[in-house]
Amino acid sequence: MTKEYKPLGASDNSPDWFYPEWAANAPNNQPIVVRDTDSALGRYNLQTKEIGLKDIARIHGHMCDGLVIAFVEIKAVLSKVFPDGVVDRTDLQVVSKNGPCWADAAAFLTGARINFKTLRIDASIAGGFIIQRISTGEAYHVHLKAGVFPDDQVVLENRIRSLRAQENPVTAEDIDTVEKMGDSLSLKLLTAPPEELLEIKRLNDYKFNFTDMFGDRGDIINKDMPR
Numbered sequence: 001m002t003k004e005y006k007p008l009g010a011s012d013n014s015p016d017w018f019y020p021e022w023a024a025n026a027p028n029n030q031p032i033v034v035r036d037t038d039s040a041l042g043r044y045n046l047q048t049k050e051i052g053l054k055d056i057a058r059i060h061g062h063m064c065d066g067l068v069i070a071f072v073e074i075k076a077v078l079s080k081v082f083p084d085g086v087v088d089r090t091d092l093q094v095v096s097k098n099g100p101c102w103a104d105a106a107a108f109l110t111g112a113r114i115n116f117k118t119l120r121i122d123a124s125i126a127g128g129f130i131i132q133r134i135s136t137g138e139a140y141h142v143h144l145k146a147g148v149f150p151d152d153q154v155v156l157e158n159r160i161r162s163l164r165a166q167e168n169p170v171t172a173e174d175i176d177t178v179e180k181m182g183d184s185l186s187l188k189l190l191t192a193p194p195e196e197l198l199e200i201k202r203l204n205d206y207k208f209n210f211t212d213m214f215g216d217r218g219d220i221i222n223k224d225m226p227r
Helices: 053-060 065-081 100-110 151-165 172-189
Strands: 032-035 049-051 086-088 092-096 119-121 129-133 139-144 198-202
Touching: 053 065, 053 100, 065 100, 065 129, 065 139, 065 172, 065 198, 092 100, 100 119, 100 129, 151 172
Parallel strands: 032 086, 092 119
Antiparallel strands: 032 049, 092 129, 129 139, 139 198
16 A cells, blocks of 8 residues: 655645535635745745645634635735745735634734734724735735625624623524534635635735824824914
8 A cells, every 4th residue: 555645844634523524625725835934033944835724723723604704815815916826924914803713814824913013903804804915015905795695694693692792691503503604604615716705906005004093192292382
């Protein structure tokens, strides 16, 4: 029996208890190829490695529709800003909403980090991202097209969140139903052509601000002016 060897740096995409076979075999579920640095004070790697959806699910804690949305959206933009197919995770800055799926996927896939001032959390971005390649300034806004996210799933998710916010219980049936809805959406996202799912807009002259919540004190600028 001949032993099979994975290519250098290949990602494990095999099904697992937390990673269903339908996701592993889906046509849109292809890993990204990344290049990083060798060490804390190192130079660029001479080799590349792969990062896939299963890797993100391990880091995030589970595979869900939010994680799949983030994966598909980010991957689509990375293919534009790195047309040679190798993503430089030292050369990206991202705007993401404050959702665990979105922020985890953004940090893991792009290398952007809040503590490096390259990952901005902004609720107004909703379910998409702004992704910019630092060295070229090329930037894109990506989000799902209208109607891709099912309305009935929105209603049920909002009802569950509202009940829990009021410290009211949620039925097992509701949780099971919303999880099945999420799986159905994930399968669609990993199967349908990306051009049917995503709206991607190039942002010309985009200026990334890590935060604009701070500013100079305005009530003292005239304190020395004559009366």
